[in-house]
Amino acid sequence: MQEIFQYRSGDSFFHRVNPLAKIAGVAGVVVVAVLTSDPIVLGGMVLAITALAAFAGMGREVMQQVPLLLVLGGFLIAVTWLTIPEIGIAFGLTLTLRFCAMVFAFQLLVSTTMPTALVRALRRLRFPADYALMALIALRFIPHLQNEGKKIQEAQAARGFSPGGGIGGKVRGAVPVLVPLITNALGKAEVIGMTIDLRRLRERL
Incomplete structure (x- = not known):
């Protein structure tokens, strides 16, 4: 079993992107995912991040999160359907896609950025x-x-x-x-x- 949230060495385009740019991209994904409630937009974001991961050779790492997200998605849909029957399934699906987009983006960031480079980028952001x-x-x-x-x-x-x-x-x-x-x-x-x-x-x- 491969380790999750672990840097994978590589020479893809995404590996060479500046860590600050990748952090900004992940922050943008989080903001859009939180602000939108449209399942189509969220689904498009998930597909786009998955395509980026495949382009960077990190598709397998991203797909490792799918079983956990399926369990979480089923739980969210079940809970919202039981508590809010009118919008339960749609709302649960929205939450699931929102989590998928954020987790996939973070996985792609961590998998293609060395931890020391990520910490240096955070320090440059005045963390x-x-x-x-x-x-x-x-x-x-x-x-x-x-x-x-x-x-x-x-x-x-x-x-x-x-x-x-x-x-x-x-x-x-x-x-x-x-x-x-x-x-x-x-x-x-x-x-x-x-x-x-x-x-x-x-x-x-």
């Missing part, structure tokens, strides 16, 4: 150093959590844990993975926070 550092840590943290979750799942399978099939089986299988994963993530986050605090203290001294 505080702490926020830029948090962005870099988050980009490194997501694939690390993905790999750690996979190792925990393999360890559970080696111990003979069999949650069964169907939706119930997936839910039962997720709990033994999520509990240690979240615990480890919180522990690492605390260590990182202490490291940043010590760095600030050293700079003040």
